Amino acid sequence: MTATLDRPAVVAPAHELAGTWHLIRLALRRDRVILPIWIVLLSVVPASTVKTFTQFYPTVADRLALQAGANANPSYALLYGPPFDLTTAGGFIAWRMCGFLALLTGLMVVFTVTRHTRAEEDTGRAELLASAVVGRYAALTAALLVAGGASVLTGLIQAVTMIGAGLPAAGSLAFGASEALAGLVFTAVAAVAVQLAEYSRTANGIGTAVVGAAFLLRGAGDSTVDARWLSWLSPIGWVQQVRAFAGERWWVLLLPVVFALVAGGIGYWLLPRRDVGVGFLPPRPGPARAAASLRSPFALAWRLHRGPLLGWTIGTAVVGAVFGSIASGIGGLVGSSPQAQQIMARLGGSHALTQAFLAAMAGMFAMVASLYGVQAVLRMRGEETAIRLEPVLATSVGRLRWAGSHLVFAFFGTAVLLLSGGVFMGLANGLRTGDVGGSLADTLAGMLVQLPATWVVVALAVAIFGVLPGFSAAAWAVGALALLLSLFGPILDLPQAVLDVSPFQHPPKIPGQAFTETPLVWLLAVAIVALVAGLAGWKRRDVG
Numbered sequence: 001m002t003a004t005l006d007r008p009a010v011v012a013p014a015h016e017l018a019g020t021w022h023l024i025r026l027a028l029r030r031d032r033v034i035l036p037i038w039i040v041l042l043s044v045v046p047a048s049t050v051k052t053f054t055q056f057y058p059t060v061a062d063r064l065a066l067q068a069g070a071n072a073n074p075s076y077a078l079l080y081g082p083p084f085d086l087t088t089a090g091g092f093i094a095w096r097m098c099g100f101l102a103l104l105t106g107l108m109v110v111f112t113v114t115r116h117t118r119a120e121e122d123t124g125r126a127e128l129l130a131s132a133v134v135g136r137y138a139a140l141t142a143a144l145l146v147a148g149g150a151s152v153l154t155g156l157i158q159a160v161t162m163i164g165a166g167l168p169a170a171g172s173l174a175f176g177a178s179e180a181l182a183g184l185v186f187t188a189v190a191a192v193a194v195q196l197a198e199y200s201r202t203a204n205g206i207g208t209a210v211v212g213a214a215f216l217l218r219g220a221g222d223s224t225v226d227a228r229w230l231s232w233l234s235p236i237g238w239v240q241q242v243r244a245f246a247g248e249r250w251w252v253l254l255l256p257v258v259f260a261l262v263a264g265g266i267g268y269w270l271l272p273r274r275d276v277g278v279g280f281l282p283p284r285p286g287p288a289r290a291a292a293s294l295r296s297p298f299a300l301a302w303r304l305h306r307g308p309l310l311g312w313t314i315g316t317a318v319v320g321a322v323f324g325s326i327a328s329g330i331g332g333l334v335g336s337s338p339q340a341q342q343i344m345a346r347l348g349g350s351h352a353l354t355q356a357f358l359a360a361m362a363g364m365f366a367m368v369a370s371l372y373g374v375q376a377v378l379r380m381r382g383e384e385t386a387i388r389l390e391p392v393l394a395t396s397v398g399r400l401r402w403a404g405s406h407l408v409f410a411f412f413g414t415a416v417l418l419l420s421g422g423v424f425m426g427l428a429n430g431l432r433t434g435d436v437g438g439s440l441a442d443t444l445a446g447m448l449v450q451l452p453a454t455w456v457v458v459a460l461a462v463a464i465f466g467v468l469p470g471f472s473a474a475a476w477a478v479g480a481l482a483l484l485l486s487l488f489g490p491i492l493d494l495p496q497a498v499l500d501v502s503p504f505q506h507p508p509k510i511p512g513q514a515f516t517e518t519p520l521v522w523l524l525a526v527a528i529v530a531l532v533a534g535l536a537g538w539k540r541r542d543v544g
Contacts, residue, residue, distance in 0.1 A: 016137045016138075017138055018133055018135040019129070019133055019134035019135055020135070020138040023134070023138055024142045024145055027146045030116075033477065034477060034480075037480065037484070038104075038108045038150065038154075039154050039157070041484050042101055042154050042158075042179075043153075043154050043161060045101075046097055046162055046175065047158070047161035047167075049089075049093055049096075049097075050089045050093070050165045057092075063086060063087040063088075064087065067083060073326065074224075077223045078219040078222065078322055079219065079322055079326060080096055081218065081219075081237075082231075083095050084247075085245065085247075088245055090162070090168060090172070091245040093167075094171070094175055094243075094245050098175070099236050101158075101179055102239045103236065105151055105154060105179060105182055105186070106189075106211035106236075107208060108151075109151055109183050110193070110204060110207030111204060112143065112190075113143045113144065113187060113207075114204050114207065116143035116146065117194045118199070118279075121277045122200050122277075127277065130276060140194075140268070143191075144187055144188075144264065150183070151182075151187065152183070154179065155176035155177060155178075155180025156176060158175060158176040159173050160176075162175060168245065171244045171246075171248060172244075174242050174243075174244040175242075175244040175245070177253055178238070178240075178242040178244065178256075179239065181238075181253060181257060182239045184257075185235040185256045185263070188259070188260040188264040189211075190203070191267030192267045192270065193207040195267055195270035195279065195280060196270075196279055197279045197281060198277075198282050198283055203279075215236050216318075217230055217234040217236075218231050218236045221234070221237060238252055238256055239256075297404075297405040301408070301409060302409075305376060305406070305413065308376070309413050312417055313416060313417060316421040316424075317420045317423075319365075319421065320422065321427070322428075323361045323428075324428025324430075324439075325428045325432060327425075328354055355442065355511040355512035358429065358442060358443055359446050359512050360509070362418075362421075362422070362447050362510070363504050364487075365417070365422075365450070366447070366453055366454045366504055367486060367487070367504055370482065371483070372414060373458035374457065374461045377406070377410045377465055378461065378472055379406060380465060381465055384469070387544070389543060390544070393543065400539060410461075411455060411458055414455070415451055418447040418450065419447065421447060422440075422443040422444040422447035423443075426440035426441075445511065446510040446511055449507045449508055449510050449515070450507050452503075452520045453523055454503075455527040456527045459531040461475035463531070463533045463537070466534035466538035466539075467534060467541075469541065482501075482502040482503060482504060485498065486502045486504040489502070506522070507519060507520060507523070
């Protein structure tokens with residue numbers, strides 16, 4: 001008698017896109033908190049500034065003075081773009097926000113696409129899903145639909161809220177459409193980046209580098225008379241060349257559409273030509289034996305962190321120089337309305353207004369530096385989940401010694417970024433005003449008082465890593481919440497109790513205000529408590 005064994009049937013995907021809907025639902029469930037936060041904040045900010053514009057520039061003379069001041073200083077074009085028409089609220093909002101919103105939208109979609117494609121391959125979940133009834137293109141398609149859908153929804157809400165705020169419908173639609181298409185462009189860029197890179201960190205680096213390069217290319221073109229053509233090479237430049245509220249040029253919207261289709265098509269073309277977990281740019285193999293410079297945990301941490309730290313330092317230096325170059329002329333953009341004059345009188349005149357601007361920029365640099373600190377902390381989690389940590393701990397290296405080698409870069413790296421931004425902002429402002437020494441002292445002091453607030457965010461990231469390792473990605477939410485509350489909370493007129501949740505609300509605003517050490521002591525105390533809690537949790541919990 002012969003026994004036969006029933007073998008499970010091998011089910012082949014009915015289509016290369018099989019399972020896409022299920023992956024979309026999974027992605028939306030995973031991003032149910034962070035993605036709505038991105039969409040809401042990027043959507044409501046433009047319309048919320050309409051009232052502010054009418055308060056500061058109530059008369060035609062005020063608006064013409066604003067236009068003249070913006071045209072006279074090319075540094076404003078470098079930062080904000082060409083001032084096509086600043087005599088209307090819509091034109092002013094498009095000038096001040098179009099480029100920055102496109103930049104932030106680009107970062108949102110790059111992180112989203114990478115999180116649901118290359119990061120899934122890093123953890124092995126993509127290969128597990130591929131063994132089921134999931135088509136070859138399903139994961140990429142789901143990620144692109146989620147990221148692209150978020151961009152389109154953001155642009156749609158922007159247009160509707162601006163129309164609701166009383167702005168012209170044509171300009172509002174042009175504004176929203178250009179921002180949505182900018183998101184689609186960088187979504188397609190991310191689709192290519194995840195095929196080129198072998199790890200999610202590298203893919204994010206490629207995508208964010210393209211977004212940053214687009215912003216800088218646009219700035220270089222707009223601020224240089226003989227190189228205006230450079231702006232037409234940048235997707236962010238296309239957003240501003242639509243000229244929302246300044247004689248809309250609808251045909252420019254064809255450029256991002258064509259670019260997104262071509263770049264997205266390249267991503268799909270590359271996908272089946274590589275293996276799962278492998279990129280077209282594989283990491284360079286190292287030597288068979290490690291150099292003497294890698295024989296300690298700190299040396300290994302330096303090797304891992306030196307690239308990101310160098311890139312962030314260069315970025316803060318460049319942005320610091322730009323902000324410093326426009327600080328002395330910021331009074332020309334405030335206007336001569338009674339409200340503006342009253343605020344300037346309270347501050348002490350135009351000189352004090354420049355100091356207030358430098359203090360505000362110091363706070364912004366601190367927020368950005370805290371995001372670098374979060375990235376450095378989460379590198380520890382990356383080493384842990386990639387199973388590169390266990391062989392290290394199997395030697396004589398202890399947990400706290402290993403963690404300390406990374407935390408040196410997380411905490412002191414933020415100080416390096418603040419010093420870099422402060423030095424170049426002070427130099428640029430000092431060269432314009434003829435007081436380099438005084439300007440450097442002011443900007444460096446303003447940066448250093450922000451350091452405890454930055455360390456609070458970094459320490460909270462350590463606490464999450466040590467106590468709740470499965471939720472380590474929530475450290476990004478902590479940093480983003482602090483940043484968004486400080487940037488957009490006053491614009492949205494949030495209660496002071498809500499604004500105080502952000503640590504960046506508490507340091508003294510230097511230059512311009514008197515130094516008070518009490519809030520800094522409290523911030524340092526919070527950072528120390530969070531750091532100790534995180535390290536204690538890390539010492540006791542299981543690895544992985």
